[in-house]
Amino acid sequence: MLKTKDILDEKDKRLRMTSKEVSFPLTKKDIDLINTMIKYLHDSQIEDIAEKYDLRPGMGMSAIQLGVPKRYFVVVNEIDEGEFETYVLINPKIISNSVEKIYVEMGEGCLSVNRPVEGIVPRYARVTMEAYDMEGRKVHIRAREELAICFQHELDHLNGILFFDHIDKKDPFKGKDQYRAI
Ligand code: CO
Numbered sequence: 180m181l182k183t184k185d186i187l188d189e190k191d192k193r194l195r196m197t198s199k200e201v202s203f204p205l206t207k208k209d210i211d212l213i214n215t216m217i218k219y220l221h222d223s224q225i226e227d228i229a230e231k232y233d234l235r236p237g238m239g240m241s242a243i244q245l246g247v248p249k250r251y252f253v254v255v256n257e258i259d260e261g262e263f264e265t266y267v268l269i270n271p272k273i274i275s276n277s278v279e280k281i282y283v284e285m286g287e288g289c290l291s292v293n294r295p296v297e298g299i300v301p302r303y304a305r306v307t308m309e310a311y312d313m314e315g316r317k318v319h320i321r322a323r324e325e326l327a328i329c330f331q332h333e334l335d336h337l338n339g340i341l342f343f344d345h346i347d348k349k350d351p352f353k354g355k356d357q358y359r360a361i
Contacts (some may be wrong), residue, residue, distance in 0.1 A: 180219075180232065180247075181182060181215050181216070181217070181218070181219040181237045181317070182232070182233070183231065183233060183234055185245065185291070186235075186240070186244050186245065186290045186291060187243070187246055187291055188246070188291055189289075189291050189292045189293075189294065189339065189341060190202075191246075192246070192341065193234055193243060193246055194244070194291060194341065195242060195334070195339040196248045196339050197241065197334075197337070197338055197339050198243050198248045198249050198250045198251055198322045198337040198338075198339075199248055199250060200206055200243070200250050200251055200270050201249050201251055201269050201270055201311075203311070203314075203315030205269075205313060205317060205354055207240065208317075210243075212245065212247060213251065213267055214241065215245075215260075215272055215291060216240045216242075216245070216253040217255060218239060218275065219234065219237075219240065219251050219256050220237055220239070220240055220253060220254070220255035220261055221265075221316075222234055223235060223237055224236050224238065224255065224257055224263070224343055225261070230339065231268075232268055233341070234353075235290060235293075235332070236246075236339070237288070237289075237290040238251065238254055238257070239252060239254045239255075239327055239329045239330075239332060239333045240290060241254060241333050241336035241337055242331075242345050243251060243293070243337065243339075244290060244291050244292075244336065245357075248329065250268040250269065250270050250271070250337045251267065251268060251270070251337075252271070252272075252333035252334070252336065252337065253265070253267050253268075253269075253322075254266040254268070254287065254326070254329050254330065254333065256326055256329070257303045265289045266320065266330075267312060267313055268308060268310035268320070268330070268333070269310055269311040269312065269313070270310060270311050271308050271309070271310035271330070271332070271333075271334055271337070272308070272309055272310070272334075273303075273306050273307070273308060273309075273330075273331070273334065274307050274309045274319070275307045276303035276305065276306045276307070277303050277304045277305040277306070279303070279304040279359065279361070280301040280302060280303060280304060280326065280357070280358045281301075281302055281303075281304045281324070281327075281358055281359045281360070281361050282299045282301055282302060282328075282358050282359075282360060283325075283360075283361060284361065286298065286300075286361040287300050287328070287332060287339065287342040287344055288333070291315055291339065291341070292343070294345070296342070296343045297351050297352075298343070298346030298347070298351030298352060299346065299347075299352055299353065299354055299355060299358065300343075300345045300346060301345065301349065301354060301357075301358050302327065302332075302340050303327060303331065304323060304324065304327060305321070305322070305323045305327055306322055306323075306327045306331065307319060307320070307321050307322075307332060308320045308321075308322065308330055324361055326342070328361075
């Protein structure tokens, strides 16, 4: 079982690597890793389990956060109380995006960043992702609001970018009126 301490911390240089494209079929190792990531994200969002195993809640995780520099990430989105939607995006890219940008008013979080970080991270309000599923089929996924932010956050991980890189150091709330808060 994956524990929170197994997730790389922001100081780890590996988080700055550019992850490599994945070829199909996936190896057993990759399939196992993806399933481990899904389980962690799911369990971490269920209070009893999270508490019992001391899991930090998160809705997204990229392979590089476990030290594997491959281009895939997993998102487990709670759409209703105890009801989850799981996304596995392999070799993902954004093929279209809204002009409108939004940001998380409370500040973005990351399983690799164990401190509160203030500031605005502008993200597209809507994106269409192209990616491959675990069977190697090409998929298109449209996302908006929180899910769209999550996809952009995870895609950044594959390029060695952490969310706070987008925050203006001198003026963390720069652009506040330009973007919509969610
Ligand atoms: Co993150």
